[in-house]
Amino acid sequence: MNAGVSRALVIGGGFSGMTAAIVLQRQGVAVDLVEIDKDWRTYGAGISLNGATFRLFGQLGIIDAYLKAGATCDGVHMRGPQDQLVFEMPTPTLVPGLPGNGGIMRPALARILADKVRAEGVSVRLGVSFTTIDADSGRVAFTDGSADEYDLIVGADGFASSVRKALYPDAPKPRYVGQAVWRAVVPRPAELPTITMWMGPKLKAGVNHVSDTQSYLFLTEDKPVNEHVDPAQFIDRLKALLARFPSPVLTRLAAGLGADSQINYRPLENMMLPRPWTRGKVVLIGDAVHATTPHMAAGALMGMEDGVVLAEELAARPTLTEAFAAFEERRFERCRMVVENSGRLAEIEITGGDHAEHARIMGQTLGALAQPI
Numbered sequence: 275m276n277a278g279v280s281r282a283l284v285i286g287g288g289f290s291g292m293t294a295a296i297v298l299q300r301q302g303v304a305v306d307l308v309e310i311d312k313d314w315r316t317y318g319a320g321i322s323l324n325g326a327t328f329r330l331f332g333q334l335g336i337i338d339a340y341l342k343a344g345a346t347c348d349g350v351h352m353r354g355p356q357d358q359l360v361f362e363m364p365t366p367t368l369v370p371g372l373p374g375n376g377g378i379m380r381p382a383l384a385r386i387l388a389d390k391v392r393a394e395g396v397s398v399r400l401g402v403s404f405t406t407i408d409a410d411s412g413r414v415a416f417t418d419g420s421a422d423e424y425d426l427i428v429g430a431d432g433f434a435s436s437v438r439k440a441l442y443p444d445a446p447k448p449r450y451v452g453q454a455v456w457r458a459v460v461p462r463p464a465e466l467p468t469i470t471m472w473m474g475p476k477l478k479a480g481v482n483h484v485s486d487t488q489s490y491l492f493l494t495e496d497k498p499v500n501e502h503v504d505p506a507q508f509i510d511r512l513k514a515l516l517a518r519f520p521s522p523v524l525t526r527l528a529a530g531l532g533a534d535s536q537i538n539y540r541p542l543e544n545m546m547l548p549r550p551w552t553r554g555k556v557v558l559i560g561d562a563v564h565a566t567t568p569h570m571a572a573g574a575l576m577g578m579e580d581g582v583v584l585a586e587e588l589a590a591r592p593t594l595t596e597a598f599a600a601f602e603e604r605r606f607e608r609c610r611m612v613v614e615n616s617g618r619l620a621e622i623e624i625t626g627g628d629h630a631e632h633a634r635i636m637g638q639t640l641g642a643l644a645q646p647i
């Protein structure tokens with residue numbers, strides 16, 4: 275049962291780690307989860323989700339909670355500078371009765387998952403990390419002075435993963451892709467039925483709904499050098515970039531930006547760890563091994579799917595070695611596809627490339643994500 279795993283440690287309480295903890299605990303593994311942030315915070319931007327994410331929410335049993343806090347919509351609208359609809363991309367529906375697209379505020383999704391983690395009976399320790407890991411024996415020493423031994427250790431500590439640094443000192447460094455993203459929370463524009471994007475010569479702006487009353491606005495900016503931007507300049511800089519889009523909706527949203535718009539600026543980087551993603555009793559999942567730029571809005575989906583597939587393979591295989599091999603076989607290509615296709619979309623945007631190729635890659639990737647995992 276569970277490839278001989280009866281006790282597991284999950285390091286990192288983000289979307290990936292929480293999902294792994296929920297499914298493992300549910301199938302009979304006693305899970306400890308340690309999260310370095312004592313307040314278990316998530317920063318306050320919106321996150322876009324698609325039909326494949328809703329399929330996964332169905333497996334986790336959180337669709338009703340999601341529908342109370344988030345938003346759903348159908349398709350992606352690409353608009354011209356004056357808001358005219360130029361192209362409508364369908365988004366596959368994978369859960370009967372639910373559209374194929376949506377969005378939610380990150381803290382709201384994190385709360386839904388954290389509630390589920392606790393409801394399943396996972397033992398959660400906040401403000402705690404590891405100091406050493408012995409991958410072969412599964413022995414872990416923690417920052418609170420305690421130590422323990424596990425049959426399985428899941429490294430889900432994100433993009434700057436300390437588990438990756440400890441076990442893969444030669445791992446490739448994250449690569450800055452030459453683009454940054456601005457995000458803000460805005461009142462939901464009634465005239466936009468679904469996620470909407472405006473393709474400028476090099477800039478891309480977009481709006482996605484995250485609740486009945488709120489949307490999040492995003493704008494990607496080409497920037498050859500990864501430079502610091504002073505938060506005191508955020509409002510003026512974002513307004514100036516939005517001014518390059520004459521769309522009446524964007525003009526109105528720009529005018530309303532202020533101190534309470536939760537503006538966030540983030541240079542975009544990606545990283546794909548070559549196989550193997552496992553060492554002894556340790557497996558890495560989520561951004562710790564495949565950090566993508568947000569162009570397909572599927573990074574969180576990939577990390578959450580990792581957790582589900584890991585649990586499925588543990589349930590199906592007699593040994594950890596076989597479960598790890600099967601897990602990696604099912605995950606590597608799918609995650610690589612998301613990281614590489616998202617990187618290509620960034621390149622097209624940065625160079626002012628072919629919008630038809632951009633739309634084709636988006637459509638193909640959405641189609642691939644809809645396939646069974």
Ligand SMILES: Cc1cc2nc3c(=O)[nH]c(=O)nc-3n(C[C@H](O)[C@H](O)[C@H](O)COP(=O)(O)OP(=O)(O)OC[C@H]3O[C@@H](n4cnc5c(N)ncnc54)[C@H](O)[C@@H]3O)c2cc1C
Nearest residue numbers: 286288289290310322403431432560561568571572573574
């Ligand atoms: C600008 C931007 C926009 C994005 N938009 C989308 C989107 O719209 N849709 C989508 O699906 N994806 C999106 N993504 C990707 C998505 O945010 C990530 O893929 C996802 O959050 C990864 O989850 P994770 O749990 O693997 O890592 P993280 O979210 O980074 O979580 C890691 C957790 O581990 C904790 N931790 C860190 N170090 C330690 C340690 N040493 N010990 C214990 N705990 C530790 C952290 O505090 C954190 O809670 C976006 C990414 C970016 C950069």
